[in-house]
Amino acid sequence: MLDGAECRRLLGTASVGRIAFTEGAMPTIQPASYALRGDDVVIPTGLGSKMAAGSRGAVLAFEVDEYDLVERTGWSVTVIGPSRLVIDPGQVAALDALGVHPWLPTTTHGYIALHMTVVSGRRITSP
């Protein structure tokens, strides 16, 4: 298991993760680009997207990893916490300055802000 500081550091080294949310009472996962801002993971998403609909206020899981298929080594960090949807134009513009593009191209976007409440991670060393 990795400590919180190492998890946070690793989260800062990547730019695409995966988010789990609920769609029609079913779990689903999608890739998501992201940035860190304070204690939030911020994820751009289309305003009419299923991700935006599924994440509004819900407790979400977000995961980032790296894996070397040949060496069978890598790491994974998972963040769990309450989310909010940022749609206020001023706040969206402020987050746009982070330079993160939505994974799915979209004409109008907001952000999911996931508060990093529970952060855990592990490193896989060669067997």
Added chain:
Amino acid sequence: MLDGAECRRLLGTASVGRIAFTEGAMPTIQPASYALRGDDVVIPTGLGSKMAAGSRGAVLAFEVDEYDLVERTGWSVTVIGPSRLVIDPGQVAALDALGVHPWLPTTTHGYIALHMTVVSGRRITSP
């Protein structure tokens, strides 16, 4: 959106994805190595793992993707369906023949078999 045949083909081109399950009433995500066997995604996991505990019989989501950070192109396929935990030694031995190692090294393992009930995917082309 990708059709079912293309989703299935893409699932066959990778060997690590991410699985969403519930742990203590909270959603979580972990990387998972996998193989396809008939209409199941089979995922080796430690018998005492949180993944095994969280997936027993539940409807799960499993996702595989590829993304080119420079070109901003890629694809993602998500599988949703009911799962079962395979622990019978004969069945485990049969699945071991697929040659898939658990993402997290473990001394004793079984398999999560996720029946591919809903399969969806999309391709991201350059903006």
